[in-house]
Amino acid sequence: MRAPQMPPMPEHRPDRVPFWRHVMLFKRDILSTQPARLYRAKMAEVKLPFLHSVMVNTPDLVWLVLQERPSDFPKSERVREGLKLLLGESVFVTNGATWARQRRMIDPAFEGGRLRDTFPAMWAAAEAAAARLAPGAREIEEATSHAAADVIFRTLFSVPIEDATASEVYHTFRAHQRSSPILNLAALIPMPGWAPRYFPRATRETARHIRSLITTMTARRMAEIEAGTAPDDLATKIMTTRDPETGARFTTEEMVDQVAIFFLAGHETSASALAWTLYLIATHPDWQAKLIEEAQALGPHLGGPAPDFAILRQFPLIRDTFREALRLYPPVPMLVREATRPETFRERRLGPGTQVIVSPWHMGRNERIWDAPHEFRPERWQEAATKRCARDAFLPFSAGPRVCTGAGFAMAEAVLILARILCEWELAPVAGRVPVPIAHMTVRAKDGIWLELRRL
């Protein structure tokens, strides 16, 4: 029996640090700003000049914020400010009636039956991803990013990532990320809420370019819909769905905002989760052997047309492995909301405007809830006790009305891509390259995730 490795943790800061150090850490990486005691603390409060925030770490408070009174804790204005360049008025950043209307028109495209329809496009992307792999040491986040972006373009617009516009969106997006690494968590940087947010020139330019490319794709699709020649994919479904309350459809401009979030939320997150899952598999060789055996059910289908969607049921261990990776490395580490009225949480008074943070990262590793919370133990998902822990503290897709629209889609995509890789490849860690988790737009590794690939 070979010894498994402990999943790597971020560097944690000491309990008390001076203000300037806090700001520096925030700007570098939001995970290393958090002290290790937050894995046990029920709530943590940060009061800095220009920032009052609380992190809620108990199931009752998480429930209150996400499920019971979500409209009293809308998406933070600060988050919206940070994302508006790229996302405009997309469903990810809106609140209230605008958000509810957008969800009514988007959700039907992601329902169970539609997922089945998108499966052949996912299959084609998984085949293409496997074909791009080569033996030897390689940085795997790059491969999973490419694969996840390909899934989005194929399912949304029926084009592979090699399509000229799709490929340009993908490459411009990577440049955009490099220019503005902590976009989503910028709300937690201590600065006055009223101060105009500063975006580097490169960030503004890449955002504008991405949006103009997406506008080209969306306008072309609108014309195809009008002409009756549009393919039956997610974009067509969303653009032809009428709001059951008003009867209106998305305009091209409104749809550009939604496509931007599907691309961002749908590819960054899956790429991060897949890369960490592959790393965990590589560092647990005995478990990997079981997964490789399970994945062989795909063997007869390789190189052929997509099998039936139901084939995913044949990969329960791969599914549990992905869940365990989402628990340990939730791609969206923290959800930021804003109190809109005075609240009292655990005897602390919060004023309107307080940033309320729900942390999938800390809940997934909460030492009061999970057994051996920092260990990779995918078998836990077959134990009855895990059901309760998961209900209370498994939040990779958030919860309540603002739960991730693409959760079912992401689970299907991940199980398929993992099975497709493990059907043909064995993975091992690269000596001396232990990835250090950091939170940029999603949870990534400081210097990438390196794996050694061997053909089976």
Ligand code: HEM
């Ligand atoms: C492993 C993959 C994924 C993870 C871990 C994930 C996680 C999340 C989380 C945590 C949120 C809530 C964020 C917040 O409230 O602040 C969210 C929202 C969202 N996700 Fe995902 N996501 C994934 C994949 C996808 C995919 C594939 C799509 C679509 C193709 C998607 C579309 C969305 C959208 C549209 C929202 C906004 C929902 C709203 O605010 O009402 N996600 N996702």
